[in-house]
Amino acid sequence: MIGRLRGCLLEKTAPEVLIECNGVGYEVTMPMTSIYTLPEINQEAIVYIHFVVREDAQLLYGFANKTERKLFRLLMKVNGVGPKLGLAILSSMSADQFVSCVIHDDLSTIVKIPGVGKKTAERLLIEMRDRLKDWQLDTSSSEIDNIIVPNQIENTFVNDERGDAINALISLGYNQSQADKAVKSVFEKGMKSENIIRNALKAM
Structure with a gap:
């Protein structure tokens, strides 16, 4: 069973990332809260894994911490x-x-x-x-003022950093129109997709 991966972050296309460990690339699906904490591409990353085995697939879900x-x-x-x-x-x-x-x-x-x-x-x-009765809250992050509340999911796919950001917002539940409008309002040339996503979410 895979419990943790430590390796080079090769790709970061929310909600999926690709991590190379000893020559093997692992595709990992992660929530946006964890993706925000990842380092830049080609840097070392540590991801905690929940491993799911199905008849038709072996799936890795990754998280920034335990x-x-x-x-x-x-x-x-x-x-x-x-x-x-x-x-x-x-x-x-x-x-x-x-x-x-x-x-x-x-x-x-x-x-x-x-x-x-x-x-x-x-x-x-x-x-x-x-x-959760014994869960110890971190009071510095337990406030709910900045919770993201997307709408219904629609499936569509485009490429490049701006397209990656749009796809990520759609995977979170925003519709195509909302995602396009939000990304357009914050996009600047040279921005990384995760920065576009973060700024778009704040704008919405």
Whole structure:
């Protein structure tokens, strides 16, 4: 079982990255909160892995730290929550921000995450409450003022840094029009895709 990867970051195309470890390239899917913490391309990166084996695929989900991975694994135990929804939650807020929502029964914030309807949000609050009762919040990051709340997902693909940013926003749940408009409003020549994404999210 793969629990951690340490190697050269070859590609960073949100929500996926490619890390080379001893000559082997591993494709890893990560939430945006973790991608923001990664170093520049061709620098060494350390990613904590949740490894999923299916009949048709072996999937690697990566996280910047063990805390994010721990919450992801707890989310997988909730009825109706799979890896895609778990990544959407952790792309919209940090682990401590989500825990804060659970502690304060903040249904209105949870329900704004793409793919989380009212019933799913209620189930998350109920089932996660006991699992998170001993969670130690980092008070410096538990505030929920900067939570990302995307809308419905649409599938479309374009290339280059600006296109990568648009694709990443769409993968978070923004529609094509919203993603195009937000990226256009912040894009400057020479910007890296992760900077475009960060600025676009702030603009929205």
